[in-house]
Amino acid sequence: xKAGPSSTQSSGSHFIxxxxxxxxILNLWSFRRAYILKNSxxxxxxxxxxxxxxxxxxxxxFNADYAIDVAGQRYEGSADVTRGTFLTLRPxxxxxxxxxxxxxxxxxxxxxxxxxxTLFLTGYMGFPVSFFIMFLAFRKxxxxxxxxxxxxxxxxxxxxxxxxxxxxxxxxxxxxxDRARKFYEGELGLKxxxxxxxxxxxxxxWDNCFAITSMLxxxxxxxxxxxxxxxxxxxxxxxxxxxxxxxxxxxxxxxxSTRVCRMAAILDPEGNAVTLHTRNHK
Numbered sequence: 001x002k003a004g005p006s007s008t009q010s011s012g013s014h015f016i017x018x019x020x021x022x023x024x025i026l027n028l029w030s031f032r033r034a035y036i037l038k039n040s041x042x043x044x045x046x047x048x049x050x051x052x053x054x055x056x057x058x059x060x061x062f063n064a065d066y067a068i069d070v071a072g073q074r075y076e077g078s079a080d081v082t083r084g085t086f087l088t089l090r091p092x093x094x095x096x097x098x099x100x101x102x103x104x105x106x107x108x109x110x111x112x113x114x115x116x117x118t119l120f121l122t123g124y125m126g127f128p129v130s131f132f133i134m135f136l137a138f139r140k141x142x143x144x145x146x147x148x149x150x151x152x153x154x155x156x157x158x159x160x161x162x163x164x165x166x167x168x169x170x171x172x173x174x175x176x177x178d179r180a181r182k183f184y185e186g187e188l189g190l191k192x193x194x195x196x197x198x199x200x201x202x203x204x205x206w207d208n209c210f211a212i213t214s215m216l217x218x219x220x221x222x223x224x225x226x227x228x229x230x231x232x233x234x235x236x237x238x239x240x241x242x243x244x245x246x247x248x249x250x251x252x253x254x255x256x257s258t259r260v261c262r263m264a265a266i267l268d269p270e271g272n273a274v275t276l277h278t279r280n281h282k
Contacts, residue, residue, distance in 0.1 A: 020133030
């Protein structure tokens with residue numbers, strides 16, 4: 001059963017490492033391109049073929065498509081330009097372009113050169129962030145391994161005491177299941193959570209389970225004074241009892257107060273005593 005959470009943590013760590021690796025590769029590519037362009041680039045006049053504006057989430061950028069002729073070959077590209085330059089450009093206009101002689105396809109406008117900015121963003125921000133993401137993946141994997149080791153060592157060395165952890169359920173015996181269900185579901189408004197062959201009916205209240213059963217036959221009979229008793233929380237004991245009286249339900253203890261609550265007691269049609277309880281609100 002432990003393979004599920006462990007494998008999920010491992011998959012998450014691998015995914016984080018993969019994201020960091022992809023981010024690192026993209027930064028390396030951008031850094032190399034910008035470094036070559038800044039240090040080996042030369043200037044040339046490019047011919048503008050088209051100008052256009054790009055709008056992204058309220059921001060506007062001015063762009064120009066251009067072509068450059070290098071060693072008898074023609075290379076095309078697109079570059080950002082300033083608004084002032086954009087307003088002066090027309091198809092056929094000349095635009096100063098910085099390009100790499102060894103690879104003329106690597107080029108950009110001198111008007112807005114990204115090489116210096118790219119070097120800063122990748123060198124001082126991109127690389128550290130990439131390595132940090134990859135570090136998080138390794139750290140998460142290491143933490144998971146240590147946690148698994150602690151869990152395994154705990155299981156091997158620590159004996160968990162076999163003690164009572166809580167109340168599993170409260171059960172009342174009934175002789176007439178239909179009559180009992182009509183009372184608990186119809187009169188008290190409880191909702192059935194489980195029905196086992198009509199002989200065991202469970203009602204889940206908060207984190208507790210109350211059940212009625214006819215499985216016991218004559219071994220255990222309903223009783224109002226057997227000692228154990230279920231107490232059902234209601235919003236207003238007095239009003240609730242008043243409504244039950246109108247339905248002909250027997251009240252064996254009229255509402256009374258304690259320092260912390262108000263209670264009353266009724267009988268179900270089988271003869272079991274049921275306490276009604278309202279906690280005092282401070």
